[in-house]
Amino acid sequence: xxxxxxxxxxxxxxxxxxxxxxxxxxxxxxxxxxxxxxxxxxxxxxxxxxxxxxxxxxxxxxxxxxxxxxxxxxxxxxxxxxxxxxxxxxxxxxxxxxxxxxxxxxxxxxxxxxxxxxxxxxxxxxxxxxxxxxxxxxxxxxxxxxxxxxxxxxxxxxxxxxxxxxxxxx
Ligand SMILES: Cc1cc2nc3c(=O)[nH]c(=O)nc-3n(C[C@H](O)[C@H](O)[C@H](O)COP(=O)(O)O)c2cc1C
Numbered sequence: 001x002x003x004x005x006x007x008x009x010x011x012x013x014x015x016x017x018x019x020x021x022x023x024x025x026x027x028x029x030x031x032x033x034x035x036x037x038x039x040x041x042x043x044x045x046x047x048x049x050x051x052x053x054x055x056x057x058x059x060x061x062x063x064x065x066x067x068x069x070x071x072x073x074x075x076x077x078x079x080x081x082x083x084x085x086x087x088x089x090x091x092x093x094x095x096x097x098x099x100x101x102x103x104x105x106x107x108x109x110x111x112x113x114x115x116x117x118x119x120x121x122x123x124x125x126x127x128x129x130x131x132x133x134x135x136x137x138x139x140x141x142x143x144x145x146x147x148x149x150x151x152x153x154x155x156x157x158x159x160x161x162x163x164x165x166x167x168x169x170x
Pocket of ligand 1: 029043044045046047048049062063064066067068069070092093095096097098099158
């Protein structure tokens with residue numbers, strides 16, 4: 001019998017390799033929006049988004065604790081996931097930087113929760129915050145869906161650190 005009580009070997013994971021390997025999981029691109037206590041809109045580009053449950057309807061988004069939007073998402077307790085179309089690469093890049101008025105020149109409206117719904121989104125999912133989970137350097141915000149709509153259109157995709165579009169044959 002082994003006297004090794006350290007358990008199975010845990011391989012050190014290099015952060016760059018982690019990004020590179022996980023980047024091979026192709027995703028869509030969303031902008032997750034909310035408001036601060038003064039009603040000002042906030043949002044960030046996020047692809048760590050997934051549906052969780054149909055009954056009740058739940059979705060999940062993973063947000064970096066260092067993101068400025070992080071605090072607002074936790075305090076407002078509502079958010080809208082805006083799914084971007086293939087023409088919205090500039091919008092994605094705009095919301096992938098902290099600071100400034102990201103919403104300047106970006107048409108949007110309120111629907112169910114008060115989170116901004118972007119006119120250019122090909123689909124949106126409006127949520128009340130249901131649960132918050134610790135996720136290392138990120139926080140997992142699980143939302144209960146209160147309203148949603150798909151306008152349709154071709155999606156913006158993200159794969160291996162670059163934007164992509166569906167090929168014409170799809
Ligand atoms: C394609 C793409 C996907 C991203 N996905 C996420 C994500 O899922 N979660 C996250 O916290 N940041 C993600 N980011 C980075 C944030 O958009 C970025 O940190 C942004 O500056 C945060 O804005 P804020 O500080 O104003 O909240 C992504 C960036 C890009 C370009």
